[in-house]
Amino acid sequence: MKKVIEASTAVALGVKLCEPGVIPMYPITPQTHIVERLADYINDGLLSSEMIHVESEHSAISAALGAEAMGVRTFTATASQGLALMHEILFVVAGMRLPVVMAVANRALSAPINIWNDHQDSISERDSGWIQLYVESAQEALDTIIQAYKIAENRKVLLPVMVCLDGFTLSHVYEPVDILKQEDVNKFLPQYNPLFKLDPKKPITMGPIGFPNTYMEFRKQTHDTMLDSINIIKDVNNQFKESFNRSYGNGLIETYKIEDANYAIAAMGTACSTTRVVVDELRKQGKKVGLIKIKSFRPFPKQEIISCCKNIKGIAVIDRNISLGNEGALYTELRSAFYNQNKKPIIKGFIAGLGGRDITPDHIKTAFKKIENSSDTEWLL
Amino acid sequence: MIEIRIHGRGGQGAVTTGQIMAIAAFYDNKQSQTFPMFGVERSGAPVQAFARISDEKINIRSQIYNPDIVIVLDASLLETVDVTSGLKEKGTLIINTNKKPSDLNINRNFNIRTVDATSIALKIFGRPIVNTPMLGAFSKITKEISLNSLTKAIDETFLKTKGKKIAELNKKAITAVYNQTK
Structure with a gap:
């Protein structure tokens, strides 16, 4: 079904179709419409995610980390200073190999204070270990959210994904978007089945100290995985094309x-x-x-x-x-x-x-x- | 492709005008795009919204500098904002006012059209809601979107969020302005 909707709504609909269990949210311009729509869906009984209204972006990403470690599909969204405030935890999420998906409505960083678009916020998180995908249309935003979960949760990847859309210049634009059917998305994106999770019945430790004799191996492993994810991103793009007759180049x-x-x-x-x-x-x-x-x-x-x-x-x-x-x-x-x-x-x-x-x-x-x-x-x- | 700029004041619903226009154009099997003047909105301050309507896929994502059509929701803006800025030669300027085009002192080569949407809105809503009624004038003058698609777009926008009564009043106001526009 094609409808004229805001790109932020397209992101929210993409997230809704992936049915995350937990969505920690903290508003910041120009991202706010995304989490507002998600809060609407939860309020209207259209989405059964648990919404956690946190007190900062640092808490939003920390809550996402915790939920994902419990083996639950998680989403959050942010921009600009919010992403900068998440900086510390971004590396932890990637290092712990937690496949969180986050939308970033790209916005400039202060000072001077500026609420408008550029890519400085996500580019400054280049080395955090997150896969970064940049989109150019509302349709691509919706489609890429769905692809992002499939890439992130692939057991050969298990890395978080940032879906970056230009703040205002895309996030606030209304245009025609093909909204996918839930049953088709369910076929494309299976339920999240975590490899490891925190469970009191089967206790494990996640994110412990890495001494000098192991830390570099962890870093190399994550780096190698990031390079290998190139093929998974291509695969997911191809599978998306088979399922929905739409693709974005080779995915990369x-x-x-x-x-x-x-x-x-x-x-x-x-x-x-x-x-x-x-x-x-x-x-x-x-x-x-x-x-x-x-x-x-x-x-x-x-x-x-x-x-x-x-x-x-x-x-x-x-x-x-x-x-x-x-x-x-x-x-x-x-x-x-x-x-x-x-x-x-x-x-x-x-x-x-x-x-x-x-x-x-x-x-x-x-x-x-x-x-x-x-x-x-x-x-x- | 035609490019449209909508002038209003914060709270008048210029952004909604663009949204309903884009939805209606899509019902008419056209491609459409709409976005607000990006920034911080303040009630009563001059605001702008933009729209593009095309038979083909719209790729361009820069702002609109040379619109084909300008819609002015509030004639008091004529005193403070250059609403004709960048408007193409022979472009259409649609203004909500009870004055005649010749009384506006815009001595340029534009197709200037006026409609007293405020009076119609006061009769129908009991309040000066002009953002949707002005779409009736836009439809009649430019023929870029049909009245039928406009009423569908009103339903899509208002039925769920504002209820049937509001949707019906909006459709009534749009139709009244459409009929009154020459």
Whole structure:
């Protein structure tokens, strides 16, 4: 059934279809609509999850950790300062291999205080051990929540997943969304069957101390799993396509008109949608340009990106974040991916859309024009 | 694709206008997208909402700078906000006022249309609720969405949350404004 709904509602409906047992929630703009809708569903008897109204985001993620350790499917959502406040526990959730799914309505970090969109909040949690998937439409948000549980709970993965959607720029947009049927989702996503759980009848210890003789092995294991999850993410995307006749590239990256392109624009989130429009426009002018949408930022799909760039001379990377003192995060990652390749495209970084600054077709066109020239980071203001 | 900007004041329901417009357009088998001016809403302060309606999938996600159509829910905004900002040449400007277009002193090449939605709303709701009634004028003038789809969109938006009585009043007001709009 297709309906015009807000992207936040699409996230909430995706969560509802996955029927988590526990949803700790703490409101923060621009995420609040997601947990408000979930609270509505619980209140209206449409969802039987236990809602825990906590006193901070640190508590929200801690409660999610506890519930997930008890073997219960869990969801929470946050943004910006809320995600920053979760920082400490994010690493614990990943290290304990708890498949929590969380939506992040991406928002800038203070100071100056700013409630609008950029990717600084989730990019700053890059090394936390969470899989990070960035979406560009309300439909993709709903679909990706469902895929996220299937990826996270796969016993070869058992890692938490962040589903990142641009705050306001996507979270507050109403557009047509195909709402999946519960029985179809039940077939796609089996009930959560935890490998280990806390149980008084069968006591175990989770998250104990890792001494210098074991800690590194745990870290390597988690890292190896993150790399292996690349194949699981692809599999889940394929299975989703078989079940629902819809997919997002290979699950890790999605390309548009890249096959015969000489130049590519690489971006994440809603900037990709606007880039599609610009690609169409530039193609009409005879420019051979395409889009590389990086959906999975962690794990970073190096090989997949390299494979689709065989004939690419230049890549313009749009970063909605800045690693102060260096450059945009996606730019760093992309250049690193090509370092050992014999044939390297020119790669240029562009900082755009910070703190809610609109990313317009003109910005993307400017970035395209500049990849034919030098190679330093520039700001699109 | 046509792009629409809606001007109102915080609390007048400009965002809801966009939502019902997008839902109605989808009932008319068109693609649609709507979003508010992102920010902090304050009651009474000037606010904006945006919508796009297209026969094809809408990809663009930047804000709207050059609308084809502007809807003004509150004529007092004309004194403080440049509601014609970026409006395309020969674009349509639909204003809720009891004045005639020629009395508004907007001497530009726009298709300016006025409708006294406030008077109709006062008769039907007993309150100056104009955000939904103005959609009747939008439908009649632009023909981008049908009256039938608008009434369906009203049901979808209000039946569950506000009840049958409110939904019926809204439909009545939309139809009255539709009929009164030339």
